[in-house]
Amino acid sequence: xxxxxxxxxxxxxxxxxxxxxxxxxxxxxxxxxxxxxxxxxxxxxxxxxxxxxxxxxxxxxxxxxxxxxxxxxxxxxxxxxxxxxxxxxxxxxxxxxxxxxxxxxxxxxxxxxxxxxxxxxxxxxxxxxxxxxxxxxxxxxxxxxxxxxxxxxxxxxxxxxxxxxxxxxxxxxxxxxxxxxxxxxxxxxxxxxxxxxxxxxxxxxxxxxxxxxxxxxxxxxxxxxxxxxxxxxxxxxxxxxxxxxxxxxxxxxxxxxxxxx
Amino acid sequence: xxxxxxxxxxxxxxxxxxxxxxxxxxxxxxxxxxxxxxxxxxxxxxxxxxxxxxxxxxxxxxxxxxxxxxxxxxxxxxxxxxxxxxxxxxxxxxxxxxxxxxxxxxxxxxxxxxxxxxxxxxxxxxxxxxxxxxxxxxxxxxxxxxxxxxxxxxxxxxxxxxxxxxxxxxxxxxxxxxxxxxxxxxxxxxxxxxxxxxxxxxxxxxxxxxxxxxxxxxxxxxxxxxxxxxxxxxxxxxxxxxxxxxxxxxxxxxxxxxxxxxxxxxxxxxxxxxxxxxxxxxxxxxxxxxxxxxxxxxxxxxx
Ligand SMILES: Cc1cc2nc3c(=O)[nH]c(=O)nc-3n(C[C@H](O)[C@H](O)[C@H](O)COP(=O)(O)OP(=O)(O)OC[C@H]3O[C@@H](n4cnc5c(N)ncnc54)[C@H](O)[C@@H]3O)c2cc1C
Ligand SMILES: Cc1cc2nc3c(=O)[nH]c(=O)nc-3n(C[C@H](O)[C@H](O)[C@H](O)COP(=O)(O)O)c2cc1C
Ligand code: FES
Numbered sequence: 110x111x112x113x114x115x116x117x118x119x120x121x122x123x124x125x126x127x128x129x130x131x132x133x134x135x136x137x138x139x140x141x142x143x144x145x146x147x148x149x150x151x152x153x154x155x156x157x158x159x160x161x162x163x164x165x166x167x168x169x170x171x172x173x174x175x176x177x178x179x180x181x182x183x184x185x186x187x188x189x190x191x192x193x194x195x196x197x198x199x200x201x202x203x204x205x206x207x208x209x210x211x212x213x214x215x216x217x218x219x220x221x222x223x224x225x226x227x228x229x230x231x232x233x234x235x236x237x238x239x240x241x242x243x244x245x246x247x248x249x250x251x252x253x254x255x256x257x258x259x260x261x262x263x264x265x266x267x268x269x270x271x272x273x274x275x276x277x278x279x280x281x282x283x284x285x286x287x288x289x290x291x292x293x294x295x296x297x298x299x300x301x302x303x304x305x306x307x308x309x310x311x312x313x314x315x316x317x318x319x320x321x322x323x324x325x326x327x328x329x330x331x332x333x334x335x336x337x338x339x340x341x342x343x344x345x346x347x348x349x350x351x352x353x354x355x356x357x358x359x360x361x362x363x364x365x366x367x368x369x370x
Numbered sequence: 371x372x373x374x375x376x377x378x379x380x381x382x383x384x385x386x387x388x389x390x391x392x393x394x395x396x397x398x399x400x401x402x403x404x405x406x407x408x409x410x411x412x413x414x415x416x417x418x419x420x421x422x423x424x425x426x427x428x429x430x431x432x433x434x435x436x437x438x439x440x441x442x443x444x445x446x447x448x449x450x451x452x453x454x455x456x457x458x459x460x461x462x463x464x465x466x467x468x469x470x471x472x473x474x475x476x477x478x479x480x481x482x483x484x485x486x487x488x489x490x491x492x493x494x495x496x497x498x499x500x501x502x503x504x505x506x507x508x509x510x511x512x513x514x515x516x517x518x519x520x521x522x523x524x525x526x527x528x529x530x531x532x533x534x535x536x537x538x539x540x541x542x543x544x545x546x547x548x549x550x551x552x553x554x555x556x557x558x559x560x561x562x563x564x565x566x567x568x569x570x571x572x573x574x575x576x577x578x579x580x581x582x583x584x585x586x587x588x589x590x591x592x593x594x595x596x597x598x599x600x601x602x603x604x605x606x607x608x609x610x611x612x613x614x615x616x617x618x619x620x621x622x623x624x625x626x627x628x629x630x631x632x633x634x635x636x637x638x639x640x641x642x643x644x645x646x647x648x649x650x651x652x653x654x655x656x657x658x659x660x661x662x663x664x665x666x667x668x669x670x671x672x673x
Contacts, residue, residue, distance in 0.1 A: 110402060112641050151639070156434045158586050158639045201641055328428045330439070330638045333402070335395035337415070337444045338430040353423055353444060358399070 110204060110333075111136045115175075117196045123178055125254035127226070128190055129166070130177045137202055138173050143209060144234040145299075145324060145362050148177070148202030149332035152188040160201060161185045162329050162357070164230035164301070166258075168237065178229040178257060204332055205361045208234040208299050211322040212242065216296035222247040222286055222310050224302025225255065230324055231301050232258040235266075245289065249282030249306065283309045290317050299362075300324070304370055311365035321365040327356040334358025342369040372655035373662045374648070376410070376630050378607045379530035379555040381491050383410035383465050383630060386663060387620065387648050390611050390634030391416055391469035391494065391534075392441065396455040397462065400641065408645050411465030413558075413632060414451065416496050418470075419477045421447035431567035431576035436588035436613075437635055438565050440579035443471055448481050452488050460489045467532065471496040475519050479526045486528035493529050495520065495554075498536025498561040511539045513548035524553035532609065535559040535600065537589075542596045543603035550604040558609040558632065559600055560593045586635040587613040594626055601627025601668065615643070617650020624663070625670040 113136025123129045137148070142165055149160040167176035181190045192198060208230070212219060219242040223231040228248050235246045247268045250256050253275035259267055268285035269277045278284070283306070286298075294317065300310045301324035314321035330336040334355050341360065344367055345352035351369055354360065374385035388411040389397070396414050397406045406412065424444025431438045446454070448470070459466050468490045472478040482493060497519060498511070516533065524531050533549040535542065537560040546557055562583025567576040575581070593612025601608040610628030613635070614620050620631045636643040651663065660666055 112403060157432065158435060158437055158635060159430075159432050160639070199640070328430045330430050330437070331393070331399070331641065332638075333399040333641065335399040336393055336430075336439075336638065337395075337424065337441050338427075338439055340424065340427050340429060340444070342426070347423070349423060351423075353427075 110140055110202065112199060112201045113137055114197050115200045117192050117194055117198065118174060119194060120190075120192055124257040127178055127180045127255070127257055130179060130189065130192070131174055132177065132198065132200070133172070133174050134200055135173050137175065137200060138170060140203070142168055142175060142203035143207035144168070144237040145208035145230055146203035146205050147361065148175070148200045149204060149329065150189065151199040152185040153192065153196070153198065154184065154188045157185050157188070159185070159330065160332060161189070162204075162332060164233070164324070165203065166229040166233050168233065178226070180226045201332055204357060208322065208362060209238065211299065211320070211362060211364070212238065212297050216242060218243045218293060218295040220245050220247060220286065220289065220295040220298045222282055222298060222300040222302070223258070224249045224282055224306040225251065227302030227324070228258040231299060234299055235262065247282050247286045249302070250276055252276065281309070282306060283313055286310065287313055290319070295319060297321070307365070308370040311368070311370070314365060322362050323365045323368060324361045325356050325363060325368070326361070329357055332357045343367045344369060372652060372660055374652060376664060378609070378629055379492070381465055381530060384463075385410040385648050385651070386624065386630035387644055387651065388413060388465070388467070388609065388630055388632045389637070389644060390632035391496065393634040393637050396451070397459055400637070401462070403641050404645055407463040408648060409464050410630060411467055411491075412459070413467040413469045413494050414455070414459070415445050416443050416469045416471045417445050417448045417451050417481065418443055419448060419472060419480055421445065421450065426578045428576060428578055431582060433567055433584070434588060436584050436586035437638070438567055438577060438582035438584045439562070440577045440582035442579065448484050452484065456488060456490065465491045467492045467494050469494045469496050469534070475522045478519055478523045482523045482526040486526070490529055492532055493523070493527055494532040494534050494558060495523055496534050496561065498534060498538070511536055511545070513544050516545055516548040517552045520549050520552035520554050530555040532556040532558050534561055536561045537563050537592060537596055537612075543599045546600040546603045550606050554606060556607045556609060557600055557604065558611065560589070560596050560612045563589055563592065585612065587615050589613045590619065594622055597623055597628050598626040598670070614647065615639070617647050617652070617654050620647055620651050621654050621666060624666045625668070627668040627670070629667055
């Protein structure tokens with residue numbers, strides 16, 4: 110983990126609301142970067158004091174590049190959208206734990222589940238874990254205009270749906286997930302997406318007795334584990350029955366059974 | 371080579387740049403980025419007598435050039451700090467300040483007693499945390515209360531006591547004097563300003579706690595004014611903070627009368643901020659032909 114300068118190699122559209130930043134960043138690779146980890150990126154706007162946490166979408170260790178899939182949302186991500194080839198951005202990373210932390214060595218089949226912006230880290234995990242495990246990617250989008258992250262994957266390994274039926278089946282991602290669990294039960298499920306989706310995936314995994322890890326989001330300050338602003342609620346043997354963990358340093362990936370959604 | 375060393379209540383700091391409480395944990399996380407021994411000191415995360423879980427998230431919101439937080443003093447408790455974090459911190463070469471917060475005068479006194487036999491160098495009384503309902507505000511804004519709690523802690527403490535003042539006060543000079551009269555050996559200010567950020571689409575405040583404490587560059591002009599007023603109301607040393615982002619910002623506080631400074635929010639914008647501020651302060655002294663940083667303390671010429 111380091112603070113380092115990254116050079117924008119490319120900035121291009123990914124779907125209606127998202128863009129893809131390709132960053133050359135030698136410093137980041139000194140300590141390595143893995144799927145599931147994120148970077149805290151300074152947005153080159155001095156009136157915005159907070160860095161933005163963004164998951165790693167693709168890793169190219171040869172070229173020392175990473176790609177980020179970013180949704181243009183508020184001022185910070187809009188500033189990133191305006192960055193041009195050759196610009197320098199300060200990154201803090203790679204932060205947090207990786208999906209591989211949760212996958213036991215003897216696992217064979219891994220299901221990766223993403224919803225919307227949350228497809229980014231699980232697509233990265235698909236690319237990184239496929240060499241070792243039999244991986245399938247499940248993705249849910251609001252509509253066809255928001256689809257990204259599926260190119261270059263064999264058809265039989267992708268199960269994509271949309272809320273309005275404009276892309277794939279009109280369904281929630283838990284539908285194809287449930288069907289495939291019945292057919293080919295995986296050893297592990299890894300998921301990232303909106304809270305209701307994570308809850309549904311977590312319930313489904315529990316019902317079938319499958320280990321499940323979820324990647325959580327929370328507003329962050331330091332990104333390092335020092336300021337305690339990025340807390341999420343987990344079950345704990347405290348008098349209160351819960352405790353707070355730091356999404357930036359203890360996560361962002363948690364065992365779904367521990368999380369209080 | 372300008373000299374950067376300062377001394378407060380007999381405690382020597384290698385430079386006047388100190389990590390502000392709550393933004394730097396107990397130092398371990400930032401030490402993974404750089405050796406924190408380059409800093410003058412650290413004020414650790416606010417400690418309470420018992421462990422505290424803190425407030426539900428979201429605990430942070432952004433505003434132009436500032437942030438608001440409502441952590442609610444999540445911490446492992448003073449005993450856990452003494453046993454698990456202090457030994458590690460003491461291997462480092464910097465002044466260790468224990469920031470303490472309580473909901474009653476007895477809480478503060480008990481913590482001062484527990485810390486008395488330890489290697490902690492100084493105590494900083496957080497009498498002004500706006501994020502804990504029963505604590506802070508009640509003590510932090512009324513001079514009689516400040517006097518009462520400060521006097522009790524100074525009676526129990528072995529280390530020099532710094533009283534951290536809240537900017538959410540009617541008259542900062544009066545509060546500064548109340549702390550001094552009660553026996554405080556130093557003051558620090560400002561803590562955060564109570565504020566709110568609204569999400570107009572959700573029609574809700576961003577912070578779960580609704581209100582939070584504002585910090586960062588946006589509060590600097592208020593902080594400078596208050597540090598100037600406090601420093602000129604008392605004889606004891608003052609540590610200034612609030613929105614410091616550079617060596618020049620640090621110099622501004624020292625010119626207003628601060629003997630040292632603390633840096634908080636800028637650690638989030640730039641995790642390497644404090645080592646940079648130390649070298650920028652050095653450069654400022656060189657540029658202005660000053661040989662000793664103590665010479666800029668209270669050197670402001672008012673119009
Ligand atoms: C671990 C992690 C990984 C993420 N990965 C991605 C990703 O790969 N692609 C992507 O597009 N987005 C990702 N996000 C969400 C992304 O951080 C926010 O969308 C972004 O910070 C919004 O900034 P803004 O300036 O556009 O919005 P604003 O609403 O103007 O931001 C205001 C403040 O709120 C914070 N904030 C707002 N929404 C979120 C959120 N959902 N999560 C955390 N902080 C938020 C911002 O960081 C900023 O501090 C991730 C979040 C986390 C915690
Ligand atoms: C996330 C966060 C947590 C804080 N926690 C504490 C605390 O526990 N005790 C305390 O005395 N001050 C606390 N503060 C206040 C800071 O120490 C400091 O007084 C304030 O942030 C102003 O300085 P800055 O503008 O450089 O951040 C906290 C500030 C932030 C941003
Ligand atoms: S963002 Fe500071 S602890 Fe997680």
